[in-house]
Amino acid sequence: MKDNDLIKKLISLNEKAKKHGINITKEIFNLEKKINIARAIRKYGKKGKEDAWEHVKLARKLERPKPQDFIEALITKKIEFHGDRYFKDDKTIYGGIGYFNNIPVTFIGTRKGKNLKENQLYNFGMPNPEGYRKSLRLVKQAEKFKRPVLFFIDTPGAYPGIASEEHGISEAIARNLFELSSIKTPMISIITGEGGSGGAIALSVAEKIIMMENSFLSVISPEGCASILFKDPNKAPLSAQSLKLTANDLKKQGIIDEVIKEKIGLHIDKKIGFEKLEEAISRNLKEIMSLNMNDLLKKRYEKYRRIGFG
Amino acid sequence: MTSIIPNYIKKLFQFTIKKTEVKIEENAFLQCPQCKSMIYQKDIDNNFGICPECENHFRITNKRWVKILLDNEELFPLFEKYKPNDTLNFPGYKDKLKILNKKNIDEAITIYKANINGIIVLIGIMNTEFIMGSMGAVVGERITLLFEKGMKENLPVIMVTRSGGARMQEGVISLMQMVKTSAAIKRFSDSGNLYIVVLTNPTTGGVTASFAMLGDIILAEPNALIGFAGPRVIQQTIKQTLPEGFQRSEFLLEKGFIDSIVRRNNLKSKLTDILKIHNYK
Numbered sequence: 001m002k003d004n005d006l007i008k009k010l011i012s013l014n015e016k017a018k019k020h021g022i023n024i025t026k027e028i029f030n031l032e033k034k035i036n037i038a039r040a041i042r043k044y045g046k047k048g049k050e051d052a053w054e055h056v057k058l059a060r061k062l063e064r065p066k067p068q069d070f071i072e073a074l075i076t077k078k079i080e081f082h083g084d085r086y087f088k089d090d091k092t093i094y095g096g097i098g099y100f101n102n103i104p105v106t107f108i109g110t111r112k113g114k115n116l117k118e119n120q121l122y123n124f125g126m127p128n129p130e131g132y133r134k135s136l137r138l139v140k141q142a143e144k145f146k147r148p149v150l151f152f153i154d155t156p157g158a159y160p161g162i163a164s165e166e167h168g169i170s171e172a173i174a175r176n177l178f179e180l181s182s183i184k185t186p187m188i189s190i191i192t193g194e195g196g197s198g199g200a201i202a203l204s205v206a207e208k209i210i211m212m213e214n215s216f217l218s219v220i221s222p223e224g225c226a227s228i229l230f231k232d233p234n235k236a237p238l239s240a241q242s243l244k245l246t247a248n249d250l251k252k253q254g255i256i257d258e259v260i261k262e263k264i265g266l267h268i269d270k271k272i273g274f275e276k277l278e279e280a281i282s283r284n285l286k287e288i289m290s291l292n293m294n295d296l297l298k299k300r301y302e303k304y305r306r307i308g309f310g
Numbered sequence: 311m312t313s314i315i316p317n318y319i320k321k322l323f324q325f326t327i328k329k330t331e332v333k334i335e336e337n338a339f340l341q342c343p344q345c346k347s348m349i350y351q352k353d354i355d356n357n358f359g360i361c362p363e364c365e366n367h368f369r370i371t372n373k374r375w376v377k378i379l380l381d382n383e384e385l386f387p388l389f390e391k392y393k394p395n396d397t398l399n400f401p402g403y404k405d406k407l408k409i410l411n412k413k414n415i416d417e418a419i420t421i422y423k424a425n426i427n428g429i430i431v432l433i434g435i436m437n438t439e440f441i442m443g444s445m446g447a448v449v450g451e452r453i454t455l456l457f458e459k460g461m462k463e464n465l466p467v468i469m470v471t472r473s474g475g476a477r478m479q480e481g482v483i484s485l486m487q488m489v490k491t492s493a494a495i496k497r498f499s500d501s502g503n504l505y506i507v508v509l510t511n512p513t514t515g516g517v518t519a520s521f522a523m524l525g526d527i528i529l530a531e532p533n534a535l536i537g538f539a540g541p542r543v544i545q546q547t548i549k550q551t552l553p554e555g556f557q558r559s560e561f562l563l564e565k566g567f568i569d570s571i572v573r574r575n576n577l578k579s580k581l582t583d584i585l586k587i588h589n590y591k
Contacts, residue, residue, distance in 0.1 A: 008409055021341055035402075158519075160539030160547045165557055168567045170538040174492060174523035181493035182500070197476075198488060198519045198538070205489050219476050219485040219516075224543075229402075229478060243481050244398045253397075255482050301493055305454065307486040308447030309392060 007032060030231060053237035055246050056222055058214045059193045063267040065274075067109030067152035067192055068094060073274050074281070075100055075107050075150075083134060087167065090131030092122050092155075095138045100150065101282055103289075106142035108135050108203065109152035112193075125194070126159035129172035132202050136176050143185045148285055151189040151203045156221065157196030173202040180205035181304075182297055186288040188281060191215045191247075191256075207288040207300055209255075210280055211247035212273060213262040217255075218245040255307060258284070342366050344533075358574040367511065367531045367574055372420055375435050375470060379578050381425040388421045388432075388459075389452045396479070397447070403479040410440055418443045418473065421456050423465070427582040429590050432460050433468045436517075442474030445517055449477075450487025453521060457494040457505075466504040466590050468581065471522045475515015488520035495524045504588045506581065509536050509559065509568065527584060528568045529577070530559040536568075 014028040058064070071078070071094070078098035082089040095108040112118075112125035119125075127135075142149045158169050180187070180202075187206035195204070195217030204217075211217065218225075225239035226232060244250070247259045258280055262273045288296065338351040345364035353362050358378055359370035370378075376385060394417060396403045410416075418440040422433050434456055436443045453469075460467045476484040495505060507525030511534035519538050522528075530536060537557035545552055555561050562568045572580050 007405065008412075011409070021339070158538065160544045162544065162548065162550075162552065162556070165537050165539070165544070166565050168523075168565065170518040170536075171523045171567055173488075173519040173538070174521070177489050177492035177520055178496050178499075178524055181489065181496045197485060198516050201485055201488055202519075205493075217482055217485075219481055220478050225478050238401075242398070242400050243478070245481065250482055253482070255486060301497070304486060304490045304493055307450075307490060308483055309451045 007035060034231075052240040052243075052246060053222065055214060056216055056236075056240050058265060058267075059216050061267050062114060064193055064214075065266050065270045066112050066114065067154050068111060069270070070152045070190070070192055070274070070277070071098075071107050071109050073270075074278055075105065078107070081138060084130045085137060086130070086133060088130050090128050090134055092125060092127040092159075093131035093134050095135060097147065100285070101278075103285065104145075104147050106138050106147050106149045107152070108138055108149065110155040110203070112154055123159055125155045126157060127155065127199060128159050128161075128164050129167040129169045132158070132169075132172040132176050135203060136179055139180065139183055139185075139187075143183050146185060148185060148289060149183075149187040149206075150281065151187065151206065153189065153191045153195055153200050153203050154193035154215075155196050155199050155203075156194050158199030158202070173198050176202040177205055181300065184293050184297070186285065186291070186296060188284055188288070190277065190281070191217055196221060205300075205304070207296065207303070208257045208284045210258045210260060210277070210284070211250065211256050212260050212266065212277070213247055214265060215247055216245040217247075217250055218243050360574055365532060365573070367533065369438060369472070369511065371439075372435050372437050376422070376424075378574065379426060379433070379468075379470075379581070380422070381427065382422075385422045385424055388423060389455045390416065392448045392451050393417070394446055394448050394480075397483060398479070398481050400479040400481070406441065406479075413439075415440050417448045417452070418445065418477075419449045419452055421452050423459075426468075426578060426585065429582065429585045430465060431468050431585070431590075432456055432463075432465050433470070435470045436472045438472050438474075438512075441477060441479070443472050443517075444474050444477035444484070445487050445491075446477035446480040446484045447487065450484075450490050453487075453491045454494040457491075457498040460503055460505075461498045461501045464501075464503060466506065466585060466588065467498065468506045468508065469521065469525070470508045470510060471513045471517060472510045473513055473515070473517040473522075475517055485516065488516045491521045492524060495521055499524075499526070504585070504590070506584060508572075508577065508581075510534050512536070514538065514540055523567070527570075529570050529572045529580070530562065530568045531574060531577075532559055532571050534559045536562055 010028045017024045075098040080096040092111050094111050097106050110125050111122040113122045139149055188208045189204040189206040191211045193215050222236040222240035223233045226235040250256045251259050260277045266273045339348050340351050341348055342361040344366035347363045359368045394407055419434050419436050505525050507528045509530040513522050513536045535557055559571050
């Protein structure tokens with residue numbers, strides 16, 4: 001019997017059982033996962049090709065420079081701003097103003113921390129709704145004073161917690177996407193490490209999305225995908241492979257604009273990577289700052305409009 | 311398919327399938343998962359898919375939604391030419407699509423131009439039967455087209471949501487549909503047109519964090535699960551039991567994120583009232 005027929009049988013069996021008042025959804029679910037694992041193994045070998053998973057591990061490496069380091073290296077005369085003006089200041093989001101190559105800019109980055117104490121302080125890089133509202137406030141300020149915005153992203157995603165839901169994390173992300181789509185100032189988003197799902201995308205509506213070579217952007221963490229589709233978090237390497245989440249994969253798919261080569265990896269030598277990124281931001285800023293506002297907004301809309309069917 | 315599931319299990323399944331087929335005819339009772347009482351299927355069907363004992367709103371088919379909300383006897387779905395693609399060559403996705411195709415459900419959303427008590431609207435109804443109502447490229451494209459059409463024709467848009475979120479099998483393409491739909495809604499909104507969301511059970515993930523939270527008016531069915539992260543993920547993260555009623559419609563109403571909770575049997579008249587007050591005729 002082929003996988004297909006087997007799954008079909010399982011689904012119809014489940015439906016019939018349901019009508020009959022018997023709940024075997026869980027058993028069927030487990031069997032379906034097993035079939036999915038077998039398929040993935042057939043496709044990618046027992047452990048997956050490993051490279052996508054290695055890539056994810058590298059992007060998360062503790063020693064890897066964090067958005068703060070990028071901002072430190074690229075922005076001068078920084079002034080940090082706090083608070084969302086509604087409820088509190090989310091420390092995970094680091095934002096303010098400064099100069100990039102003598103151009104006044106607004107910078108927004110995610111903080112993750114470099115040791116356990118810092119990790120806890122910054123909630124392991126997972127912003128709460130207040131963080132996204134602070135970010136939007138700073139973007140609107142940038143719009144008012146005609147400053148370009150630079151986002152630096154390294155987050156596993158928005159925080160999945162009680163308060164986060166209570167304070168409307170969905171609304172905060174949705175509002176960012178909605179507003180950012182027509183903000184009248186040029187924006188560039190740089191993914192430096194992890195680009196975790198909706199929590200990262202709420203900071204990536206921009207003219208240009210630039211990714212460091214060893215960063216990734218994904219609809220779900222490989223572990224999450226593995227436990228949902230393969231019902232086994234240990235199958236993360238397989239799902240990392242399947243999700244096509246590396247910077248180069250996404251460039252190939254036409255979703256992002258540029259990949260910055262890292263040579264031996266930023267955690268060993270960040271100098272070359274930073275220099276290349278500086279050059280790329282400078283070049284891209286020049287391009288988008290020369291556009292008139294109508295063209296800029298039209299281009300931004302088209303950029304996302306064509307993803308999927310385009 | 312040799313090694314994974316032993317033959318005797320397969321045989322067992324074939325046997326059970328035959329056995330259940332016989333019994334379904336005579337067994338039209340259903341146990342309500344909320345109040346646990348056994349209810350005659352027909353009584354639920356005649357009651358808008360609501361349990362007559364405890365008001366539990368059962369998930370209903372799209373056909374049923376059309377009957378409940380719209381006047382039209384015959385409707386033709388819009389933007390049907392957009393069909394899902396396995397762009398990433400994701401393990402198992404192609405097969406899943408093939409199976410669903412045979413069941414005659416073409417995607418997780420269907421869009422109509424229809425009438426609600428005579429008022430012309432554009433409406434999108436999501437469908438959890440299609441990969442948990444997840445949003446991939448097709449859902450994103452159809453919703454975007456829906457709002458672009460609404461803007462062009464000055465029509466109000468209604469969205470009945472139910473979804474597990476962005477579709478994993480389409481990777482970042484799915485994720486970007488959050489941006490794409492939100493951007494389309496921004497333009498639609500700026501053009502002065504009305505967008506009403508009806509949140510139903512369950513609406514989670516990237517769908518909640520994009521078009522489901524962007525209505526001018528957000529309604530919800532009673533006790534629907536509405537959130538960003540799923541309750542299980544939150545529980546695993548914080549390692550605490552979640553408070554009762556967490557992420558349900560009533561919880562969202564209390565926290566200030568929805569406008570009103572509306573029972574399914576009142577939904578059509580409520581929508582009509584809202585449309586009329588906005589001068590749609």
